[in-house]
Amino acid sequence: MENRYNKIKVFIAACIGMSFFGISIIVLGSILPILSDKFALNTAQTTSLVAFLPIGMLIGSVIFGPIVDQRGYKGLLILSSLLVLAGLEGVAFLDSVFLVQISIFLIGFGGGILNGETNALVSVIYEDTKRNSMLSFLGAFYGLGALGIPVLLSAFLKSYPLHQIFTGIGVVMFLLIIFCAVIKYPEALQKQGFPISAGFRLLKRQDLLLLSFILFFQSGIEGVVNNWTVFYLTDFGFLEHSKALLTITAMTASLTAARLILVSLLKRFSQNRILNISILVAIAGVLLMIQPVYITSLIGMMLVGFGIASTFPIVLGIIGTKYPTMSGTAFSIALVFALLGNNILNSVTGIWLDKSGAYVYPLILVICFLIILLIYSRVKKPNQTVVVR
Known part of the structure; x- marks a missing residue:
């Protein structure tokens, strides 16, 4: 039935x-x-x-x-x-x-x-x-x-x-x-x-691993932005704590607004073009924060929010298209990578900032964004279904 x-x-x-x-x-x-x-x-x-x-x-x-x-x-x-x-x-x-x-x-x-x-x-x-x-x-x-x-x-x-x-x-x-x-x-x-071995075989799929590593760095970026921006702006930019917190709120609000706008954009434009342009917008936002004052930091964080909004829905959409019969397991693998990236990059950032100073914060973010662009360029993105046996 x-x-x-x-x-x-x-x-x-x-x-x-x-x-x-x-x-x-x-x-x-x-x-x-x-x-x-x-x-x-x-x-x-x-x-x-x-x-x-x-x-x-x-x-x-x-x-x-x-x-x-x-x-x-x-x-x-x-x-x-x-x-x-x-x-x-x-x-x-x-x-x-x-x-x-x-x-x-x-x-x-x-x-x-x-x-x-x-x-x-x-x-x-x-x-x-x-x-x-x-x-x-x-x-x-x-x-x-x-x-x-x-x-x-x-x-x-x-x-x-x-x-x-x-x-x-x-x-x-x-x-x-x-x-x-x-x-x-x-x-x-x-x-x-389905055999457990079929789930483990997903780990051997190069395209799934590449997409998962994109989420590794994307989630890491989100963690670094949420946890270290206030430290960077107060320690290196000498902003008031309350104003630094407002930049985080602005970033979250712009990310939410961008995802609503993407509902329309993803129906009209190539997902590849949207993701690449989004990452470039995020990088521009980070560059605005190199010599941070309140206004440039606020605008910069809004651009970062807009820029990082598209990665998760686009990457998960590709995974769902490629693995429709095992989408739950494929998503599980990708999101475990994402959580690991969040924890590992947060820790690495903390150690790096402690040793080198807050000024390296923008450098860390730009490096991660460039890695995402590099990995995404290597992903085969035709809408083909993958059957895992």
Whole structure:
């Protein structure tokens, strides 16, 4: 019997999941000072607390692909959303450092699953001509989720305690999860199952590895920008901390706006041209920050946001086109590379800045952008389907 599902409702569910991922990425940074004060943590203890988020995300990114390919999307989408919700409430309400660590792990674990699964789901429900643009539309909801938490906290934290704010957020999230639970989804792509060896053989596909390495550097760039821009602007540019923070907000807002604009552009122009021009725009933004003052830094970070917006939807769209019958597993491999890139490049940047000074920050970003252009030029991009046996 044919599994009939409403494509629009499924896309809305994916957008809900992606916004939850945005929340999971940004929430810890937004409330970390509150947790540090609450538990009287020193720097080492705070760093240990933060480490549970990427660990959870990495594990979630590893496991989601084979599960959705064999078991379908609905159960895992609901479960991972509930895990993020439970983690958020745990962070707000629990009074034990150990239980808060578990809560942070759950936020990361659920978020890692949601990031991969929502992209894989949208890749499945839309055909080749719409896939990239709809993946870009989906990516805009990451920005909405990421921007929502700091906006809500800045608006209400002076009047309400954290647990009350998170209770309200939790109620809204739970209602959205109910919507996700009552609709139909596409069936699993490999209901009969597939040999584990077929999944491992994907690791030997040169085109998948090249695309995954693009996401390695792209995610690394995003991590470096989010974590080291304020340090660069305050240490080397001598900007006020509040103004430096505004440049990060401007970057996130421009990234979100760019992904909405890309929905139209990807239907009209070549994805190759868009990605190449986008990277050049991002490089121009970085160059504006070489001698940083507030205005040039603000404009530069907006250009960086616009420039990095297209990479993930275009690369994931290519992967979804090439591996339609194992898209979940292929996405899982690519997103694990992305998370590794985020962690490794963040660490390398920290070490390099410590040894050489903040002035090398733009150099690091430009090198990574040029590597992306070089790797992308080596990727075979015809819309051919790859069958892995």
